[in-house]
Amino acid sequence: MPDNSVNRPRTLATGAALLVAGIALTAFGWSTPALVLAVKALLFLLGLAVTYQGLSRLLLGIRGKRTDLLFNLAMIWLVGIVLAAILAPVLPLGEHNNVAATLYEPINMSPQLLTDHPLGTNNQGLDLLSRSIYGARTSLVISLLAIAIGTVVGGSIGVIAGYFRKGTDSIIGIFTNALLAVPPLILLIALSTFLTPSTRNLAFALSLLSIPGMVRLARANTIAFAQREFVMAARLMGATRFRIMLRELVPNVVLPVFSMAVVMISVLIVAEASLSFLGLGIQQPDPTWGNMVAEGEGGAMEDYPHIVLVPGTFLFLTVFAFNLLGEKAQQRWDTRSAKL
Incomplete structure (x- = not known):
């Protein structure tokens, strides 16, 4: 049942602010080249935590009751990874095992979201x-x-x-x-x-x-x-x-x-x-x-x-x-x- 003690407008505003801040922090930690790896990882994880709190508060404000967000996100991940695995041959993915097809691809490329290799490449140029x-x-x-x-x-x-x-x-x-x-x-x-x-x-x-x-x-x-x-x-x-x-x-x-x-x-x-x-x-x-x-x-x-x-x-x-x-x-x- 909805929790009548929840201040929905305030909860929605707080959730939206946390969500925006979390996404910005996560993107900065992922993409910035100016920081060492440990600091980038810390910012990325902190951004994920803030994003999670923002989503939790948004759902609380919308539904008026708490949601098991962690379980729902886990199920979304499982469904997504299973579907991706099943549909892998028809998805627009890079080369995964044919080294001869990656002669002109960059090797050991770092993750860059807006490229053909959003998660980078390995030492053989495979995506x-x-x-x-x-x-x-x-x-x-x-x-x-x-x-x-x-x-x-x-x-x-x-x-x-x-x-x-x-x-x-x-x-x-x-x-x-x-x-x-x-x-x-x-x-x-x-x-x-x-x-x-x-x-x-x-x-x-x-x-x-x-x-x-x-x-x-x-x-x-x-x-x-x-x-x-x-x-x-x-x-x-x-x-x-x-x-x-x-x-x-x-x-x-x-x-x-x-x-x-x-x-x-x-x-x-x-x-x-x-x-x-x-x-x-x-x-x-x-x-x-x-x-x-x-x-x-x-x-x-x-x-x-x-x-x-x-x-x-x-x-x-x-x-x-x-x-x-x-x-x-x-x-x-x-x-x-x-x-x-």
Whole structure:
């Protein structure tokens, strides 16, 4: 409901002033060549903070009640990056992997908004905006495919373990604990020595990180729901075990597993970026956020920080947005559970 204590005209005026000041400060921090990098970064971040406060106050003045602006902005970012990744081949982007096509392009160009390379170029003249979007395409496909495999396989195993219990549960528990006992990065490095770095193989390797957690979560929820009245009623009516699991248990286990899956997407994006950074993931010149950050090695970070900051910002914002989405999904699940 609208908050009657809000002075709308004053809130709108304050919000508009903060918004204008924030945009001006952000643009100045981004574009000015007269300041050192640390000061430019500080001004840019300060401008973003002021812009955020201005938007918050404007929405408060317009709606008369507070809005979860951070979550809304995160969802706008996710929708935007997903659409950009899908439509990348038809968007008017610069060259992202063909070095032969960039012989006459400037190398290590700093970001300049009103140019053909608004986010700059790397040491081969490839456009960083284009590489970041195509990198999002690779990272998202690998992570989503991995979490789909992990959710289906881990969730199914967890439901079986939680419903049958006894020996089945013990055997599944041993394999689950064995996977959890291996440090994730060591497991991925070991798998990468046997698997050719491709989208399919990386997705399979990363799915092993999510399966143990999915098994445990699905098992715990299955045990809880298996004692509920509707499951008992299905048993008394003669329903088979498979039907009980599929019709009664799985629909109730899906929501908490889905909430965890959304959070795990961010973990898998970081894991894929780590492998690519180490040279064990998708290889150059095909871009991923990890191997783009690796381009800043060897002193390039000091002289051309945008080479690292551009893909690093894309990676940070995407992981942050998925974490917010997962947190919101978990809150919805907790609210639903409290009502049951």
